[in-house]
Amino acid sequence: MSDSEEESQDRQLKIVIIGDGACGKTSLAMRFAQESFGKQYKQTVGLDFFLKRITLPGNLNVTLQVWDIGGQTIGGKMLDKYIYGTQGVLLVYDITNYQSFENLEDWFSMVKKVNEESETPPFIALVGNKIDLEHMRTVKADKHQRFCQENGLGSFFVSAKSGDSVFLCFQRVAAEILGIKLNKAEIEQSQRVVKADIVNYSQEPVTRMVNPPRSSMCDIQ
Numbered sequence: 001m002s003d004s005e006e007e008s009q010d011r012q013l014k015i016v017i018i019g020d021g022a023c024g025k026t027s028l029a030m031r032f033a034q035e036s037f038g039k040q041y042k043q044t045v046g047l048d049f050f051l052k053r054i055t056l057p058g059n060l061n062v063t064l065q066v067w068d069i070g071g072q073t074i075g076g077k078m079l080d081k082y083i084y085g086t087q088g089v090l091l092v093y094d095i096t097n098y099q100s101f102e103n104l105e106d107w108f109s110m111v112k113k114v115n116e117e118s119e120t121p122p123f124i125a126l127v128g129n130k131i132d133l134e135h136m137r138t139v140k141a142d143k144h145q146r147f148c149q150e151n152g153l154g155s156f157f158v159s160a161k162s163g164d165s166v167f168l169c170f171q172r173v174a175a176e177i178l179g180i181k182l183n184k185a186e187i188e189q190s191q192r193v194v195k196a197d198i199v200n201y202s203q204e205p206v207t208r209m210v211n212p213p214r215s216s217m218c219d220i221q
Ligand SMILES: Nc1nc2c(ncn2[C@@H]2O[C@H](COP(=O)(O)OP(=O)(O)OP(=O)(O)O)[C@@H](O)[C@H]2O)c(=O)[nH]1
Pocket: 019, 020, 021, 022, 023, 024, 025, 026, 027, 028, 038, 039, 040, 041, 042, 043, 044, 045, 069, 070, 071, 072, 129, 130, 131, 132, 133, 158, 159, 160, 161, 162
């Protein structure tokens, strides 16, 4: 196959990431596109772009154009322009921040409004981020599932910090947009194992523990 034939197989997909400030949108994009994570919070002003090429079953190369939209753009003039024409939307919230989940109604309304007259509406997924902080969860998983069922959304729980399910999320969204079914082996291959250091708390006599640790088995670092 010639180079030009190979290139012509590449598809470009636009995926926007929206949701409240500090829920982890930039971190998800960086984890997916650059395999990195930063603890420091730096607010996104306007938007940032990330590009990543992935291969879907059938040797289909797809370049994902990820639009990381700043949380402060809600209510601004530019948001509808950023969302317009997108094929995929990740509606992200922080599982430890209930307000970020509630506010998704507003983000979702904006997506629906922009696509009111679209013949090819985007594939939309609800993404609960920061699952490494499960012990601090304030948004129950059944609330998440109900929102997905009521609105026909894809559903993901991820951690930009540990990388858990991040690649899988983007891969499945791309596959859904293109109408490709991933088999079990392909899904399992994309699921990253969460690395956790075992912390042995049992060295301290139980009677001396004034503030017991939140988890007695392991901490996810
Ligand atoms: N523990 C944990 N922290 C995370 C995770 N994802 C993001 N963070 C932290 O949350 C803070 C906000 O992350 P960002 O990715 O900048 O959030 P954002 O949604 O892009 O924020 P805006 O730019 O304001 O829209 C940062 O301090 C990140 O390190 C995660 O999965 N787990």
